[in-house]
Amino acid sequence: MHNAEESAVVDLFPLAVDEHTRIFTQSTRGEFIEYLRNRFSPKPGRDAADRLLKGSEGPAKPLMLYAADIVKKRDHFVLSPEQRVAYNQVMNAVEDARRAKLRWVVAVTGGPGSGKSAVALQLLSDLGARGITASIATGSQSFTQSLRRFAGGGNGRPQQLFQYFNSFVEDKGPRQIVLLCDEAHRLRTTSRLHFSQKHLETGRPQIEELVNAAYVPVFLLDEHQVVRPDEVGSLAAIRGYADAEGLAFTHVHLSEQFRCGGSDLYDQWVRDLLGLPLNDPARTPGAWPGDERFEVTLAGTPAEMEAILREKMRMGYSARISAGFCWPWSKPVDDRLVPDIRINGWERPWNVKGERKVGNAPAQSFWALAEGGFDQVGCVYTAQGFEFDWAGVIIGPDLVARSGYLRTKRDGNRDPKVSARSVEDPKFNLLVRNTYKVLLTRGLAGVVIYAVDDETREFLAELIK
Structure with a gap:
């Protein structure tokens, strides 16, 4: 509306509710020009295409x-x-x-x-x-x-x-x-x-x-x-x-993927795997179809997961390991974190609980970004809201595969707020699934998954080829 003042058409602005509807007026001519410039280039695209194809x-x-x-x-x-x-x-x-x-x-x-x-x-x-x-x-x-x-x-x-x-x-x-x-x-x-x-x-x-x-x-x-x-x-x-x-x-x-990296296809696969939203018959686990933008790897042991992620870090990528809240969380002893997460000889502590460093381990709030955080395992409360190039996820005994579907188990969960008797089974079921939804979607370039339960690892191995 090149002749309209904003004050004269203010009632129309709430109608621009999606990316296909934009309103420009006489007083926003500069924004309109910038809008067009962001979508059209004055130069041919051949050189840009060549750089893209040759880029790493x-x-x-x-x-x-x-x-x-x-x-x-x-x-x-x-x-x-x-x-x-x-x-x-x-x-x-x-x-x-x-x-x-x-x-x-x-x-x-x-x-x-x-x-x-x-x-x-x-x-x-x-x-x-x-x-x-x-x-x-x-x-x-x-x-x-x-x-x-x-x-x-x-x-x-x-x-x-x-x-x-x-x-x-x-x-x-x-x-x-x-x-x-x-x-x-x-x-x-x-x-x-x-x-x-x-x-x-x-x-x-x-x-x-x-x-x-x-x-x-x-x-x-x-x-x-x-x-x-x-x-x-x-x-x-x-x-x-x-x-x-x-x-x-x-x-x-x-609905679009904004991350530099990340995958809409992977996010959809995770929701199907976890059956989210609940009671949606269309949400059933399926084989990972693959996406050249995102890599999904299944580790046979937590040590193998750690080795893969350390190699990614050596290449310059960021990485963290997080897990379901399925192990006790002890206070430090003699200013050292206790390795509460023990799996077949592999052991690591949770991230610090509190805002004071313990040894080389960063404070709780900075586990996701500060140096030293990779040596502890994060939980959903420290991982939520953050992103890493590579995410390692340990699926604990509170989520297991049985008869072709993932089931939640209250006796496998150690989160005192989530596993409390006051939390009814349907709510517990949703919270555990949402927890793994958060953990599994922290990666930008890829994820490495390890499941504690043998049958669950076999189930995932059938889906991730």
């Missing part, structure tokens, strides 16, 4: 490390069309909030690698450049602390930029324009605070506290990553609260 694959830069350049405005993400829709929905809602004090709730859903965190980080950077108050909040200590250390380092105000979901219990109304709630599947029923701050707890639903904290609360989530009984983040819950409060609501789903 190398390690991808982890999003957490790339994030520092984004927040400090030294670089920017080239967002996909889908991500640009989500980005624009937030920006349009911000304009409504600033102009008319209208409040919008935005939900962005997508699987691992779809770029939810990339959208959040780019929004944080661009909103800050415009002088618009915004911050990112998460429900994960490891993820938040890593954002503060790696993305916020040197910024001078990382604690204000990167907060927790329970940081807003005292808010009586919007304190900022935008609140980007990443990993929103980890929303809790209510906020729980450190014992020294218990008196501040309100008992209000956490989603209410977050929505009230900003004019435009944005929730970025993957419903297949709910891994604890008290996590209630879902699209239905967010939409339901917005509707009940009479707030405008919009939802954008990211």
